[in-house]
Amino acid sequence: MKKSLVAIAAALAGISMTACNAGQPSAPKAGAANQERTVQKMASHENTAQSTAFVAKDKAVRKMALGTGDLNFTFDTEDNETVRALAGRFPLKLKMSDLNGNEKYAYLPEPLPAKPESVGRIRAGDVMLFGDNCLVVFYKDFETSFRYTRIGHIENGVLLVEALGTGDVEVTLGR
Numbered sequence: 001m002k003k004s005l006v007a008i009a010a011a012l013a014g015i016s017m018t019a020c021n022a023g024q025p026s027a028p029k030a031g032a033a034n035q036e037r038t039v040q041k042m043a044s045h046e047n048t049a050q051s052t053a054f055v056a057k058d059k060a061v062r063k064m065a066l067g068t069g070d071l072n073f074t075f076d077t078e079d080n081e082t083v084r085a086l087a088g089r090f091p092l093k094l095k096m097s098d099l100n101g102n103e104k105y106a107y108l109p110e111p112l113p114a115k116p117e118s119v120g121r122i123r124a125g126d127v128m129l130f131g132d133n134c135l136v137v138f139y140k141d142f143e144t145s146f147r148y149t150r151i152g153h154i155e156n157g158v159l160l161v162e163a164l165g166t167g168d169v170e171v172t173l174g175r
Helices: 002-019 032-038 045-051 081-087 157-164
Strands: 063-068 071-077 092-099 103-107 126-130 134-138 147-153 169-174
Touching: 063 081, 071 157, 081 147, 092 134, 103 169, 134 157
Parallel strands: none
Antiparallel strands: 063 071, 063 169, 071 147, 092 103, 092 169, 103 134, 126 134, 126 147
């Protein structure tokens, strides 16, 4: 599970690498109390995978998990073909690279179905697809003219600054 979350986070960072090149303001840092409520220790990758998401009868994926080391972020997903195709590849372990000090990205081994749209404003915690194979996790807010396919949003995304660190990071993406 940890490997899967690492992989997805890396893919998310890749999307943003090609998409964002304007200066962005820094997101405020959250206190330790908020971080403890938002970030959960991964006791068991199998247990986390089973408890953080479910597939309804309509095959919609409601939740995904993104993990770095022993930290796990669970997030709500969009109801679209991209999310369903991504979930079909779980678990994913990705090496994500940093871009512009506001996002982590990784290129997926195979393209996903995509319906990019102008999003205008990126919020810390946004998880998106750039093009059809670049997964991006944003950890700071900023304006953009680039087009993305929405995957989901991690609440309290500003906590990602500390969790993802600087430079490359391995993440696991799963349910």
